[in-house]
Amino acid sequence: MDVLIAGAGPTGLTLAIELQRRGVTHRIVEAAPEPFQGSRGKGLQPRTLEVLDDLGVLDRFLAGGADYPMLRIHRPDGQELDWSMAERRDPTPDVPHPNSWMVPQWRTGELLAARLEELGGKIEYGVGVTALDGTTATLSTGETVTARYVVGADGGRSTIRRAIGVGFEGETFETQTMLIADVRLTGLSRDVWHMWPGPDGRTPLLGLCPLPGTDLWQLTAPAEQSPEKIVAEVAPQVTLTDVGWTSQFRANMRMVDHYRVGNVFLAGDAAHVHSPAGGQGLNTGIQDAYNLGWKLATGNDALLDTYESERLPVAAAVLGISTRLHNKQGKEAAEQAMRRDDPALRQLSLNYRGGPLAIDHRPSPGAVQAGDRAPDAPLGEGVHIFDLLRGPHWTLLAFDAPAPAMPPGVHVVQVEDPDGHAHLSYDIQEPTLILVRPDNYIAAVTSNPADLLGFPFLS
Template sequence: MTDGVARNEDVLIAGAGPTGLTLAVELARRGAGVRIVDAAPVPHRESRGKGLQPRTLEVLEDVGITERALAAGTTRLPFRKYFDGAHVNDTDPFADARPTPDAPYERGLLIGQWQVEKLLRERLAEFGIDVESGTEVTGFEQDEDGVTAFLADGGRIRAGYLVGCDGGRSRVRKAMGVRFDGTTDETQSMVVGDVEAEGISRDVWHQWFASDGAGVMLCPMPGTNSFQFQSGPELGADGEPLPPSLESFQRIFDRYAGVPGVTLTDPTWLSVWRVNVRMADRLRVGRVLLAGDAAHIHPIAGGLGMNTGIQDAYNLGWKLALATAGLADPGLLDTYEEERLPVAAWTLGISTELYARVREAVREPGTGVEAAAPPPMGTGYRWSSLARGSLADPATASDPATVGDPDVLRPGDRAPDAPCLDASGDPVRLFQVYADPRFTLLGFGAEVAGAVGKLGAEYEGLVQAFAIDGGDLRDHEGHAHRAYGVSDPALVLVRPDNHVALLTRDPDEVTEYLSRIVLITPKE
């Protein structure tokens, strides 16, 4: 039981799923004091959301776990479709995808959600922080100086900020009085779970569909003996869905797969999923914020929920770290909602459309779930007030669906990767450079090299500065110049969450930009 004595923390995170854990790591590596609690008594071992998109892999590289995730999951799993019992085809929709200098991850990663959480907990432990299991935040009070969170066991925790990452039924969100607008369709549901199945290949994602529009899917989960089972529910004599069980899973499998001798065993997760499309109307009320499923819940298609939550945390982490350190203008936290709420709305629309496309695809003999592959996520925030200046015409986008010309880099965009050489002549990628938790200033051309050094010295604790081809980094193959669309001279300021903050030729604009965000007086 948590003691009843309030203890001061910079940030209290309620919920230790992928969103809460990512946020905790982001805060910890930036020096903020973090406490993370979770209502569950022990970590789960359920596959749940089972895919990481390429942009999420970039985010998790910065967080420090992508290499471990790639070792635990797989990026190559063909789809095998059957229709009315007959094998139709094997396809890999990403067979021709290749990494590029500016985008090192060309395809997503299949990995169980519990494995992602395990890797994030291990990363968090490297900062000396463990999840406090069996500890649920039930409510809070906030004042000018902080938040007092109330726990189910009667304890209290005092923190500067509280972030609700406690899922679709978030008690933090309810205590905030935030609306959770949307719909729940009780007529559309599916059963999902983790089971073992001897006698069937683990080299493909099996998708059995029938002309009546129903079917079953078995996806082998890497690093385990389990398959994730997905199907419409079995109906009882009254026409109502039956609760999920191993027996009902077996009957569904036998009906649609028609593979003799395969017995499903060892269920470790049995669940019902219903179509929920909901989004909070606000992400911040004073010192309390929402992220992940607590802020938005999605149809299952495309696996966008876990990815969106991780990217929420990545956006919020650096801003909260500056706020708790007393270095940020208070308005900086408002940009979290400004940037992520439109993304949540866009993602809800896309995932709803994908779910409809999946339901149509299963009726077509020549197509499969790959026909509903999601569009790329995390391309940027061109509409944000933090996106300033351009070397070309300003962007006109106001939401994620109208981003303007995607081939011209704009402020707010995801910062591209590029291979370079460091001052010693050793290979280094820009993503490795950006792993530093500060802003990064890149100066292209000898004309701005002096200004780059001066700005780096003036904002030493906030900005790391590199003169490209000026001694710090060498763009030996020209990939950085091409990716950033610049010619000498140019200055590129990259945010701590690896989005382009500013494109300019004027060093004074860098100073002006930083002065709007942070409460730091440059060193003389």
């Protein structure tokens, strides 16, 4: 067996899909007896939507979710204020999915699991890793298995992380706790996300967010009260008819000091845990897996080292954003509940510029550089750049230049761009060759074919 994945949340499932579609033998085990049932991480950022497009499941997510609703603030003085959670952006040729999308976490897991099974993969529920020695794991069933690689995607209390002795630096705020629950109710419009601040107008007392495609609401409130009690006290016009999944959230902002020890890797919450502010944690975990999957498939040790060098700085930056937003608890409740319009939250600007897999040999690099996300663009006749990138392969985009012969596994595209959208998206000013990695980041930008033939790890 090539890879053992511990944990079948969104991170582990994304990794398993990546391995399955590359024909890499693996097992994905999940200690819980059944799939996760809560709405917890309900926000998918634009870059994650692009990952889901590449995995072949975006249409299902769009059908199973919705745009973020308006936020309605029920003020202590009886006034109601409606706020937009973020500025709505129109799709553009280079960014077809510019806005966050709301999908309950249980549905994200359900859709990813269905895609894995559709590709021939299988999840083993009720099977956890209890001990790890190198890459030999002892499972809760008593079975001992040895894999070439082990990936810990087993959450903030990761058994894998503890087994390899990786530090988990940061802070846990024991006094900052929150109740999250999935409830059914009557007495409220589902057209908006309702929020009640306390008497000071600052401290949020109760939030009720309608979850798309369901009759459920996500309830958030101070942890010391029950859902029934807080609703009765704060919003007596609301009647709870059912309380389902419930969780106590403790403010916890931590990350690892290494993503890799030997042939053991960490991803998702096993590597970084966030405040829910800004909706970054689940998205960062999915993109950890998206970065790691194609590298594991190569078995190239030097390439696998780039997983840590690329993802650890990204996680540190994203954790800084979510922590910063969490700490803005002194502002008006309406302000702190709004989605901040920071472009970095959309994760489209995250990049690997200057890294070992980013070569840009132009004397004057343009706006789009090696290490950046590969933009989309329509090419005419219903074809888009993303259609050409979709799948587990490398792609060479040749703009106004003959494409050199490339190794097997590289799709070569002589770009035909009748309306000029691709030239604008990629900021092409002269004949240019652009090599795109399997995870749809730009590996190389050059006018010299020799730069591509000598590109490391190309296969």
